[in-house]
Every structure is written in structure tokens, then in C-alpha cells.
Amino acid sequence: MLLGLLLEWQVNQHGRRYPTQSIHSDVAYISNVGADRLWPLFITGCVLTSIFLDAAFLSERWLRHKGRLAPNSTLMEKVLTWLSIVFAAVGTVGLICLSIFRTGRYTKLHHIFLALFIGGYLISAVFICWEYQRLGINYREHRVLRISFWVKLTFILVEVALIIAFGVTSRVKQRNAAAILEWAISFIFTFYAISFVIDLYPAIRTKPHHARHQKYVPSAAADSSNPSYEGSRNNINDGRDVEMAQNAPPPRDF
CATH class of the missing domain: 1.20.5 (Single alpha-helices involved in coiled-coils or other helix-helix interfaces)
Incomplete structure (x- = not known):
């Protein structure tokens, strides 16, 4: 979706300034492109992204419960899993609503839901990263858990740095820099969503009952x-x- 919006603005629209765009900026925000003629595509993309991510969170929990993935061995790990799911749901509401309440017409609501989207998924990532850190200690033989932990930790650190920079540039009205940062944040978030393939892939090998994981005590x-x-x-x-x-x-x- 993001690549489609970027190509729409740069190739089809030749980098033009949108009506919802500030006169002091040459770089369009994602919401500027999404609020134009590709608005239905923007909403569809946000909904599908939310469904994919929420399904990944729920599938991960179910597969661990069934022993298809390394199971949670402590109450704390289960609590971290459910907290990550709850905050992912908060991020889902924010992502879908920011696409519906488009900028220019519902600017204030759009910004509120943008903050909800970023905050929800970022806090969710913190909890799931914490869960993977604990799983990696209990199941040291599963290298994929350590890889996933470092991927998620890197995502959190990079995104926090970019979000702070985005907030500062927006506040001082450096529109072009803020827009570029918004595109970067969104593309990195896309790679974070794709990274869940790494987490769920080992479940393919544990479909037979005899190959499933035993709970670590x-x-x-x-x-x-x-x-x-x-x-x-x-x-x-x-x-x-x-x-x-x-x-x-x-x-x-x-």
C-alpha cells in the first residue's frame, strides 16, 4: 500500500502539492496522498494491515498454547502476550480510524488517531519483545527466538528515535523533514509486520503431534x-x- 501511494504521488501526480498539503512543504505526507483520489485504497490497505497484524498476534498465542511453537512456561509470559494483543488492538483502532477521518476534513481527529496508532503498536512491540526475551532464556536451543527478540528490539529503538525526530520537526514546522520521517517510520513498520513470518514459520514443522514442543518447567x-x-x-x-x-x-x- 505504501509503495502504491508513493508511486501515485511521484509518478502519476508528478510530485504535485495536494490541497490538504501545507504551502510551505514540497514533500507530501502519507495522509495527504491517502486523502486524495486513492482514499478507498488507503482505507483498504490500513484495514488489511490491521487484520494481518492482529491475526499474527492471536496466531502466535494459539500456536504456543497448542505446542506448535515454544510454549509459554510462566504466568508472566502469558500476561506479556495478552498485553501485546490488547495494545495491538488499540493501534488497530487508531490505524483504521485515521484512514477514515482523513486529514483536511477531520484534521484534529486524524492527528488523535495517528497518535493512538503509533502509541498502541509501539507499546505492543515492547511487550512482545519482552516476552521473546524471556522465551529465549528458557528455550536457548531455539535460535529463532533470539533472532526475533533482536529484530523487535531494533525496531523499537529505531522507531522511537524517528518518532521523536518526527515530533520535533513537526513542532518547529519543518514540514519536508517531518514528511520524510513519516514515510520512513511507516516503511519500517511494514518490515516489522512482515517479521512475524519468522516467528510463525517454525509452526510448519510441528504440525504432527509427535513433533510438538513440551512445556518447559x-x-x-x-x-x-x-x-x-x-x-x-x-x-x-x-x-x-x-x-x-x-x-x-x-x-x-x-
Whole structure:
């Protein structure tokens, strides 16, 4: 969608200034292009992007629950997952509504929903990044978890820096710089959405029941590595052997 809007402005419209665009800017904002004749495409693209992302979040949670992906082993991980889903839903509302309430006609509402979109998905990314950090510790054998964590952390740091720069340039009315930053933020967000393919791809190999993940239990792992655990288990077994010997029938005389 973003590439289509960019080509529409640069190729079809020859980089013209839109009616909703400031007279002091030569670079159009995404919302300027989206509010023009491609408005239906803009709305459709925003809705499809939201559906794809929300489906990815929900699929990730379901696949972990079923053992198709490395399952959550603590309550904290599950809480982080649901918080990421909730804030993704907030970002979804913002993204869809900013496309409907287009700039020029509903400028104030458009800016409110833009902030909701950015804030919702950014906070959601923080929570899911935190979840992957914890999963990577518990499942060190799954390299994809560490890769996904670093991808998401990089996205958060880069986007935060660009959003701050976007806010500053907008406030000091550097329209061209702000518009360029908006395009950059949006394209990076697109790559973030695509990165969920990396997260969900391992589920293809775990479709058979025998190939699915077993839940990691930290306490059991810790006990099994403790020498006293083996000793206590042997004591239990010895006690069972004594009890069986006492309850056994007396030997028969032939």
C-alpha cells in the first residue's frame, strides 16, 4: 500500500502539492496522498494491515498454547502476550480510524488517531519483545527466538528515535523533514509486520503431534540438576522396594 501511494504521488501526480498539503512543504505526507483520489485504497490497505497484524498476534498465542511453537512456561509470559494483543488492538483502532477521518476534513481527529496508532503498536512491540526475551532464556536451543527478540528490539529503538525526530520537526514546522520521517517510520513498520513470518514459520514443522514442543518447567529443570534431587528420588525408590518386600507373600515349601 505504501509503495502504491508513493508511486501515485511521484509518478502519476508528478510530485504535485495536494490541497490538504501545507504551502510551505514540497514533500507530501502519507495522509495527504491517502486523502486524495486513492482514499478507498488507503482505507483498504490500513484495514488489511490491521487484520494481518492482529491475526499474527492471536496466531502466535494459539500456536504456543497448542505446542506448535515454544510454549509459554510462566504466568508472566502469558500476561506479556495478552498485553501485546490488547495494545495491538488499540493501534488497530487508531490505524483504521485515521484512514477514515482523513486529514483536511477531520484534521484534529486524524492527528488523535495517528497518535493512538503509533502509541498502541509501539507499546505492543515492547511487550512482545519482552516476552521473546524471556522465551529465549528458557528455550536457548531455539535460535529463532533470539533472532526475533533482536529484530523487535531494533525496531523499537529505531522507531522511537524517528518518532521523536518526527515530533520535533513537526513542532518547529519543518514540514519536508517531518514528511520524510513519516514515510520512513511507516516503511519500517511494514518490515516489522512482515517479521512475524519468522516467528510463525517454525509452526510448519510441528504440525504432527509427535513433533510438538513440551512445556518447559523451570522448577523441574532446577530440581533435576540438583544432586539432592537424585538422592531423594533414590530414597523414595528404596522405600518402595522395602514396602514391596514386606507385603510380598511368604515363600512356599515344596
